[in-house]
Amino acid sequence: MSIEVHDIVWKIGKKTIIDGISFEAPKGKMLGLLGPNGSGKTSLLRLIAGLKRPHSGKVTLDAQDIGTIGRRSVARRMAFVEQHATTNANLRVVDVVKLGRFPHRSIFSGWTPADEEAVEDALDRAGILEKRNDRWQSLSGGEKQRAHIARALAQSPSELILDEPTNHLDIQHQIGLMRLVSGLPITSIIALHDLNHAAMFCDRLIVLQKGRIVACGAPHEVLTEHLLKEVFSVEARVESSAYHARPHIQYLR
């Protein structure tokens, strides 16, 4: 188990956002995080990434409390793709992706062939090689998102945390991104809104509601008609897809 979450609680003021969550992210697998708006997905991801400290409980990386590991050491193995991260600096795409090498470089170390290779590989995987010299302000929303993915990949992470990364992407790039992440030999935790995409690509799913886990397991165990009604308040029929054998959700009008 690379990432383990032990009974964490996190509050904003008196409001409890994350209310006693525990789970393990299986090594090398893709874990989907589902839940309605405001269910605590983003907060949970920030806690997992060590950007916020839980009020109680702990997050561990290979059994070590993430709060006791230096930020740089965490960033060498764990990359985080935020929602809506933007900048007013007119950086080139390649400059943004190079930021991913930050935790791997000391103040005095120069730009190494290994750094260069990681950046080129990340640009290639994220499908933005030809955009490498484009300026940030000239990119579309989807291109910005792919630049963030490339930056995260350039960190050479063994754990990847993504907060609704398919927002702003067209369907081709949504599928492309899900395929890319599920094909990586690393542990990933990904917050998603598209339940069918979650069913198709994730190895395991966790469903949050009001800061608690209400379901977890393989997609076919989690995505039931009952859960869709209870948690997401939608009527739907769930079938096993003839094409990929994963659950396929059809929403009713």
Added chain:
Amino acid sequence: MIASHHPRRQHVVFGVLLLASLAAIALVVGVSVGIGDLPIPLSTTFSAVTNRLGWTAVELNRIHETVIWDYRLSRALVAAFCGAGLALSGAIMQSLLRNPLAEPYVLGISAGASTGAVAVVILGIGAGAVSLSAGAFAGAFAAFFFVALLSNGTRGGADRTILAGVAASQMFNAATAYIVTTSGNAQQARDVMFWLLGSFGGVRWPEFALVSVIISLGLIACLFYARVLDAFAFGDEAASALGANVGQARIVLFALTAMMTATIVSMVGSIGFVGLVVPHAARFVVGPVHIRLLPACAVAGAIFMVLADVASRTLVPQQVLPIGVVTALVGVPFFSVILYRFQRAS
């Protein structure tokens, strides 16, 4: 493979640019020294410097030598370091606060300095033992600590820091106005006004020694943080996720800019515009990556300030304009051209 990725070639380019920059600053300083009521040829200035360094023994006019050494050279060099320091501080504030309108005085330093200065000049605090500069420096740091306290130390975000800076500036400016209107006579008010707009009159070698050490150390220290500043591009949280020690970086960089800015303000007054606009101009030319941006700001700020000082001494015959007036009068048209041209180019 793009050429600039080649390390050795990068070093050569860097060396050439560094030498070219230093030569440009030296040339501008040399020209500045030559301009005034007593014109001095560039060659005389050059010989005076090499004489002093013991490299040559050229016979020179004693008056020329005195004017060069005792007045103009120290003044031009102080102007260069002040310009470099203000532009550098401005660039760091803009990056750290992620706000294109940020400038060196955004943390209330200039307002605090003015209160400190009038407290010494008008209220007579320190009973003559404390100089105007010392008072201004103390005031600048008082404002800085007030802002740090108000913005919740390092944990407050950029917007909170800016709001705290605005509040502190308003408060200290009001305190200055209060002291000037209730206690000052017309002459004192005029003196304070002049000092606030900035002047290189009266700066000599001791000032040069102080400002050159502070700004040089500041530049070197900031260059160590160049990559960290890059990591701040997408905000504090993104920088933290990349492994930057956000709290430490903010403390160190705020303290460095406060130190540089307070030193400059207490020495030559609060010269506006340079710290706001030179970083933008530099960014248009060399891009937003800090390892190139910070040295470019230092060089551009130095050259700009020396030229502004020349303009302040020559625009109106027989009169020296406050340098802050000139930086804006000369700077705005200059910046307009850059803004216009680069908007079309991109």
